[in-house]
Amino acid sequence: MNKIIALYQNEMIKISKKISLVVILALMICGVVGLAGLMKFQQSQQERYRNEQGREPDWAAEEMKYQLDMFHEQEDSLTAQIDAMDPDADDDRLFGLEEELRYVRRQISQIELAMEYDVGLYDEQSFLNDVINLLPDLWAEEQRLQALPPELRPADWAEQVAVVQQEESAYREVLESRDFHDYIELVRQGLPRSGMTDAMILIEQERLDLWYTLDPSGGMSGDMDYNQVRMVLDQRVSLRRSMLERIDYTSSQGPVPMTPDRYAELENQLAVLDYRIENNVLSSSSYEQSFSDMAVSSMAGFGMFMVVMMMLILAGGAISQEMATGSIKSLIIAPVRRWKIFTAKVLSLVSVSLIATILLYLVMILTHGLMFGFSSGQPYIFASHGQAGALSFAIYQLASLLVRWISVLVFIALALMLSVVTRNTAAAVGISMAIFFGHQLIGSFLMFLPRSEWVKFIPFEHFSLLPRFFPFADSGGSFITGAMSQTPRTTLLFSLLYLLVLLICMGYTALDSFSRRDIK
Amino acid sequence: MMDTILQIRQLEKSFGRRKIIDKISFDVQAGEVFGFLGPNGAGKTTTLKMVMGFLQPDGGDIVINGFDLKRHYETAMGSLGGIVENPELYQDLSGRVNLKMYARLHDGVTNDRIMEVAAMVGMQGRLDEKVKKYSLGMKQRIGLAQALLHRPKLLILDEPTNGLDPAGIRELRDILKRLAHEEHVAVVVSSHLLSEMQLMCDRVAIIHLGRLLGVRTIRELTDLSRQTTVYRILTPEAQAAAEILRPAYGEGIGELSEQGLDLEVATDRVPAVIRLLAMKGVDLYGVTRLESSLEDAFLQVTGGGLNIE
Numbered sequence: 001m002n003k004i005i006a007l008y009q010n011e012m013i014k015i016s017k018k019i020s021l022v023v024i025l026a027l028m029i030c031g032v033v034g035l036a037g038l039m040k041f042q043q044s045q046q047e048r049y050r051n052e053q054g055r056e057p058d059w060a061a062e063e064m065k066y067q068l069d070m071f072h073e074q075e076d077s078l079t080a081q082i083d084a085m086d087p088d089a090d091d092d093r094l095f096g097l098e099e100e101l102r103y104v105r106r107q108i109s110q111i112e113l114a115m116e117y118d119v120g121l122y123d124e125q126s127f128l129n130d131v132i133n134l135l136p137d138l139w140a141e142e143q144r145l146q147a148l149p150p151e152l153r154p155a156d157w158a159e160q161v162a163v164v165q166q167e168e169s170a171y172r173e174v175l176e177s178r179d180f181h182d183y184i185e186l187v188r189q190g191l192p193r194s195g196m197t198d199a200m201i202l203i204e205q206e207r208l209d210l211w212y213t214l215d216p217s218g219g220m221s222g223d224m225d226y227n228q229v230r231m232v233l234d235q236r237v238s239l240r241r242s243m244l245e246r247i248d249y250t251s252s253q254g255p256v257p258m259t260p261d262r263y264a265e266l267e268n269q270l271a272v273l274d275y276r277i278e279n280n281v282l283s284s285s286s287y288e289q290s291f292s293d294m295a296v297s298s299m300a301g302f303g304m305f306m307v308v309m310m311m312l313i314l315a316g317g318a319i320s321q322e323m324a325t326g327s328i329k330s331l332i333i334a335p336v337r338r339w340k341i342f343t344a345k346v347l348s349l350v351s352v353s354l355i356a357t358i359l360l361y362l363v364m365i366l367t368h369g370l371m372f373g374f375s376s377g378q379p380y381i382f383a384s385h386g387q388a389g390a391l392s393f394a395i396y397q398l399a400s401l402l403v404r405w406i407s408v409l410v411f412i413a414l415a416l417m418l419s420v421v422t423r424n425t426a427a428a429v430g431i432s433m434a435i436f437f438g439h440q441l442i443g444s445f446l447m448f449l450p451r452s453e454w455v456k457f458i459p460f461e462h463f464s465l466l467p468r469f470f471p472f473a474d475s476g477g478s479f480i481t482g483a484m485s486q487t488p489r490t491t492l493l494f495s496l497l498y499l500l501v502l503l504i505c506m507g508y509t510a511l512d513s514f515s516r517r518d519i520k
Numbered sequence: 521m522m523d524t525i526l527q528i529r530q531l532e533k534s535f536g537r538r539k540i541i542d543k544i545s546f547d548v549q550a551g552e553v554f555g556f557l558g559p560n561g562a563g564k565t566t567t568l569k570m571v572m573g574f575l576q577p578d579g580g581d582i583v584i585n586g587f588d589l590k591r592h593y594e595t596a597m598g599s600l601g602g603i604v605e606n607p608e609l610y611q612d613l614s615g616r617v618n619l620k621m622y623a624r625l626h627d628g629v630t631n632d633r634i635m636e637v638a639a640m641v642g643m644q645g646r647l648d649e650k651v652k653k654y655s656l657g658m659k660q661r662i663g664l665a666q667a668l669l670h671r672p673k674l675l676i677l678d679e680p681t682n683g684l685d686p687a688g689i690r691e692l693r694d695i696l697k698r699l700a701h702e703e704h705v706a707v708v709v710s711s712h713l714l715s716e717m718q719l720m721c722d723r724v725a726i727i728h729l730g731r732l733l734g735v736r737t738i739r740e741l742t743d744l745s746r747q748t749t750v751y752r753i754l755t756p757e758a759q760a761a762a763e764i765l766r767p768a769y770g771e772g773i774g775e776l777s778e779q780g781l782d783l784e785v786a787t788d789r790v791p792a793v794i795r796l797l798a799m800k801g802v803d804l805y806g807v808t809r810l811e812s813s814l815e816d817a818f819l820q821v822t823g824g825g826l827n828i829e
Binding site: 003006007009010013014017018325326327328329330332333334335336337516518519520 | 569572573574575576593594595596597598600601602604605606607608609610611612613617621622624625626666
C-alpha cells in the first residue's frame with residue numbers, strides 16, 4: 001500500500017509537469033468564461049432592443065391603427081364580393097366568404113375595443129387581452145340569440161339573453177377598473193354554465209386560485225411573464241385532468257390510455273409543478289432566465305468536453321509515452337510489482353479528472369454568479385412517489401457535473417487500455433477520440449432504432465446518464481451525454497451496471513497486458 | 521567470506537520460436553566486478569533484463585540476495601540497482617526530483633543519502649536543473665546515482681561505457697571497483713569489448729548465441745592470452761623467414777602473405793625470434809601483436825572443444 005501511495009505521488013508530479021494539461025485547462029477556463037460572456041452579451045443586446053422599443057410607445061398604437069385600416073379595407077372588399085355574388089349560385093364559396101367576413105369583423109371590433117380602453121394589443125400581455133378576446137364571443141352569442149326567430153326561442157330565452165348581457169357589462173367593467181380579482185371572480189361565476197363536469201370545474205377553480213396567488217396583478221405589473229404563468233397553469237390542468245380521467249392528455253400523440261407507470265410519472269410531474277408554483281420558481285422560459293440557463297448548460301458542456309479531451313490525451317499516453325521515451329525503465333527496475341504501477345496510474349488519472357471537474361465547477365459557479373447574479377441559478381426540483389423536493393442550484397450543478405464525470409471514466413479506461421495494448425500513443429489517443437466523437441453520432445442514429453432488446457446492449461446507449469439521474473431537468477442536452485430528449489430505453493441501474501462491467505473489462509485487459517507482457 | 525548475491529539457474533527465454541537464452545547458469549559473489557562478455561546479439565541484454573524484471577523467463581530461476589525473483593519479487597528487487605542501456609529520466613523534472621521520485625519507491629532513503637550519492641557522482645552542484653539541460657554524461661551520472669540510492673547489494677549496468685568519453689570511462693571504472701572492493705557490492709557489467717573487461721572485471725562470463733561458454737577469472741584470461749599470442753612479422757621475404765623459423769617454432773607458423781607471416785609464439789620468445797631473423801639477414805619492417813579475437817580467447821579458455829555453430 002505504501003508503494004502504491006509513493007507511485008501515486010510520483011504520477012501526480014509527472015502529470016503536473018505535462019504541458020498539454022496546462023494548455024487544455026487554460027483553454028477550458030477561457031472557453032467557459034468566454035461562453036458565459038457571449039450569453040451575457042446577447043442578453044444585454046436583447047435588453048437594449050427591448051428598451052429601444054420601450055422608448056417608442058407609439059409603435060404599438062400605430063400598428064393597431066394600421067391593422068384596423070387593413071381590416072376595414074378587407075371588410076369592404078369582402079362585402080363587395082358577397083354583394084356581387086348570385087345568392088343561389090355557389091353555396092360553398094359564399095359560405096367561405098361570409099366566414100372570412102365574420103373573422104375580419106371580429107378583429108375590427110377587438111381592435112376598436114382595445115383602443116377604447118387603451119389596451120396595448122401588441123406590446124402588452126395581461127388579462128385585459130384575454131377580456132378583449134372574450135367580449136366579441138359574447139357579442140356574437142347575443143347576436144345569435146337575438147337573431148333567433150321567436151318561434152324557435154327556448155323557454156328561458158329571455159334569461160339567457162339577460163345572462164349574456166350581464167356578463168358583457170361585467171367584463172366591460174373589468175376593462176374599466178382593470179381589477180384582476182374581479183376578472184377571476186367573473187370567470188369563476190361563469191364556470192357552472194360552461195357545461196364542464198363537476199371535477200373539471202374543480203380543476204378550473206384551482207387554476208384560478210393559483211393564478212391569483214402567482215400573479216395578483218394579472219400581468220399588469222410585469223413582475224411575472226404572463227404567458228409563462230398561463231402555460232404553467234394550463235400544463236397543470238392537463239396533468240390534473242389526465243390523472244382524474246385516467247387518460248394521458250400530455251402525450252404528444254394525443255390522448256392515450258394511461259398505464260400505471262405513466263400515472264406515477266405524471267403524479268411526480270404534478271408534484272414538481274406544484275412545488276414550483278408554491279415556491280414561485282417557474283421554468284426557465286423568461287428571457288433573462290433563459291440566457292442564464294443557456295450559459296450554465298453551455299459552460300458545463302464545453303468544460304466537460306475539454307476535460308474529456310485532456311483525459312484522453314493523458315490516459316492515451318500514460319503507458320505508451322513512458323515506453324517510447326524509455327522512462328518506464330526506472331519504474332520497472334524499482335521494487336514494485338507491475339500491478340501497483342498500473343493501479344497508481346489509474347488512481348492518478350481518476351483524481352486528475354476529478355480535480356479538473358471540480359475546477360470546472362468552481363469556475364462555472366463563479367463566472368455565472370458574477371455575470372448573472374449569484375441567486376439567479378435555477379434549483380433542480382424533483383419528486384418521487386408524489387413528494388417534491390429541491391436541490392439548490394450549486395449542489396445540482398455539482399451533482400450533474402459528477403454524473404457526466406462517470407462517463408468520462410469510461411473514456412479514460414478506453415484510452416488507457418488502448419495505450420497499454422497498442423503501446424502507441426498516437427493510436428491510443430486517435431482511436432479513443434474517434435470513438436468519443438463517433439458515439440454521439442451513433443447515439444443519435446440509435447434513437448431511430450426500434451425498441452428491441454438487443455439495442456440496450458450497445459454501449460453508446462448508456463453514456464447519457466444525465467437525463468436518467470435528473471429526469472425533471474428542463475434541458476438535458478449537452479456535449480458529453482449527447483442530446484437525449486427521448487425517454488431512455490433502460491433504467492438507471494441497468495446503465496450503471498453496464499458501465500461498471502465495461503470499466504472492469506477494459507481495466508482488466510489493460511492490467512493483464514501491462515503486467516504480463518515483456519518490455520523490450 | 522564470499523556471499524552469493526546473484527544466482528542464475530537454467531535460465532531460458534525464447535522470442536517467438538527463436539531461442540535467445542538457452543539454459544544459462546552462473547553465480548555472482550559480493551565484492552566482485554563480474555563481466556558479461558559476448559558479441560552483439562549474444563543474449564547479454566536479454567539475460568540482464570530478465571534479472572531486472574523487464575522480461576519474464578520461460579524457464580529457470582533467478583535468486584537475488586537469497587530471494588527468488590518469482591516468489592519474493594519486491595524483496596528481491598529491493599537489493600538490486602541497475603541501468604539498462606541509457607538511463608532515461610523525466611526530462612521536464614530536475615535531477616533532484618528524479619532522484620526523490622525514485623527514492624520514494626525504496627525504504628529508508630533519506631535526503632542526506634540523496635546528497636551523498638549526488639556527491640559521489642559529482643552532480644551535487646547541478647541537481648536543481650531540469651534533466652533536459654543535462655549532457656549525456658551528466659544524465660548517466662544521475663542514472664548511476666539513481667541506481668545506487670538505496671545501497672543495492674547487486675548493481676547491474678548494461679553496456680555502461682556506451683557514449684562515455686575516455687575520462688568518463690576511467691571514472692566509472694574507479695567508482696565500480698571501489699563499490700565492489702570497498703562496499704562489497706556485487707557489480708555486473710556487460711560489454712562486447714574484451715579490452716574494457718580486462719581493465720574492470722574480476723571475473724568474466726562469456727556468452728555466445730544464447731549459451732554460456734564459460735566463466736573465468738580475468739587473470740586466467742590474460743595469462744592464457746599472454747602465453748600464446750599471434751604476432752605478425754612484416755617482411756617481404758615471408759617464405760625465407762618461414763624456412764628459418766621452422767626448426768624451432770614450426771608448429772606456430774601460420775598464414776603466409778606478401779606482407780609477411782603470422783607466428784603464434786609465447787610473448788617472452790618474441791625478442792629471440794627477431795634476433796634470429798635479423799642475424800639471418802631477413803629484412804624486417806616490423807612486428808605487431810595481433811589482438812586475439814574474443815572467440816579465440818574463449819576458445820582458449822574453454823579448451824576449444826565447444827561447438828559454437
